[in-house]
Amino acid sequence: MGRPLPDLLSDALELDTPSRARLAEKLLESLDELPSQEIERLWGEEAQRRLAALRAGREREVPGPDVLRRALDAIS
Secondary structure, three states: OOOOHHHHHHHHHOOOHHHHHHHHHHHHHHHOOOOHHHHHHHHHHHHHHHHHHHHOOOOOOOOHHHHHHHHHHHHO
């Protein structure tokens, strides 16, 4: 892999906004290249991580209507 993820993230966050946007776009494009089984595996891991955080009290539930309202507010 090369450099540790925290180091890469730190460097990326120091980029100017257009450069961060280009980096994000390239990273998202690279995810399109993953096989569907890999995508499902990654989403499964993320779901497990979120459930564990919820159960441990590190996260809290947000009702669906609140999520939708916040999303609509963010784009309007």
